[in-house]
Amino acid sequence: MATATPIQSQFSARRRSPVSGPRLETRFDRRLARILVHATNVFCDKGYAAASMRDLSRASGVSLSGLYYYFESKEELLYLIQKHTFSTIVDRLRSRLDEAADPAERIRLLILNHLEYFLANQKAMKVLSHEDDVLKNGFGAEIAAIKRKYYRICLELLDHYKLSRGLEFSSRTAVLSLFGMMNWIYTWYNPRVDARVTELAQEMANIFLQGIGAVPYEGPQKKRPPISD
Amino acid sequence: MATATPIQSQFSARRRSPVSGPRLETRFDRRLARILVHATNVFCDKGYAAASMRDLSRASGVSLSGLYYYFESKEELLYLIQKHTFSTIVDRLRSRLDEAADPAERIRLLILNHLEYFLANQKAMKVLSHEDDVLKNGFGAEIAAIKRKYYRICLELLDHYKLSRGLEFSSRTAVLSLFGMMNWIYTWYNPRVDARVTELAQEMANIFLQGIGAVPYEGPQKKRPPISD
């Protein structure tokens, strides 16, 4: 069972970290998490750069200066959001991949996991996708490392699929196209008109899996090439 | 032959608009275009919100106050960039679609047109994609109108393809997935390691066309479903 990774920073000196305390989640952690939720909403609506600390103060009900008791800068706040969101989705994928051995099925699991988490945490995932390269130096390096790890996993899934079917295509282009399909939904998904997660995941998986498994295109031609079906 | 749409705003009163003058491109228009190029670079690197008018002044070599001779606000500047970029890509698609009648070929043309323009004007397209909903009111409405027009064209291309092949799938999901694949490249494309435009367009077109043309997925199963090839 996958569980959300705890919100913790290795940069700011965390106050009240319970190393061996009875309560695993301190009051500090709970209040911080609450602030992070409000901050995610604000960052999602206005964008990181355009969102002011005063906006965050208003949204969270904590005074402007009070916010700085929980993190050291606006930048660290974005880092905490992105780190938590990204780590959770990777952890969930990891434990989910144990369920299936078939290469195609594992790719379907990847897509389902990504979209399920994406739509269940739409605002956080928009902040993760949209504010992709605003963090610099230490913060940025750590997020980039998680991103590389996630990318690596997906690339290996694709390579196994390719091998198992004897296919030939650029794994890099395919993986990044798939990410594009999935991540772009934050710009258009509307729960009122669009399909539910499982259905959407199946549609995208169909497009992608059939797409990479088919014969390559050989140039313009008068007669249509035979398509399966 | 498709040509770039002229840079012109219906909001600010344009100075020196050549209604019937001998020169079609005034000194004013040329200077404005030069500023727009520099502004595009800055918006691309720092993001619209984080880019300051002083950054634009430094990059373009025009004094801070001098910029306001060419446009009335930072917001109008973004509008001019997006309007010009988006109008051009739509115009080019329109004239290009005359070249082919086959539904599949027309979709390939859409993809090729989009990616060619995207990679040839990578910075402007990033500004268009990334700063998608920052413009409000009049400016925002006008960009949204172009966007709807572009979306409509693509949707019709897909519907024709569906009809010609008797396929069944959600055109909306398919179109938006395709846009995701294509637009996401601004986050990863690297000319040193990635394929050239025509090759990339062919790979994406293969994935997409074969993807939407294949039999639907029927759920997990032990035996692999038959794939064309």
Added chain:
DNA sequence: CCATAGTTCGAACGTTCGTTCAAATAGTAG
């Protein structure tokens, strides 16, 4: 030459930004 319109700029406006800090309050253990 002058007159006029087009163009550029330095200086400044008022506002908002992220962050700091000393002081005040709330919570808890003895």
Added chain:
DNA sequence: CTACTATTTGAACGAACGTTCGAACTATGG
């Protein structure tokens, strides 16, 4: 209660923000 720590705050800091404005410059036609 007292003593201590954890938490919260109002007020203020200097810096940077988008924008304005009048003066100065340039180009052009008469």
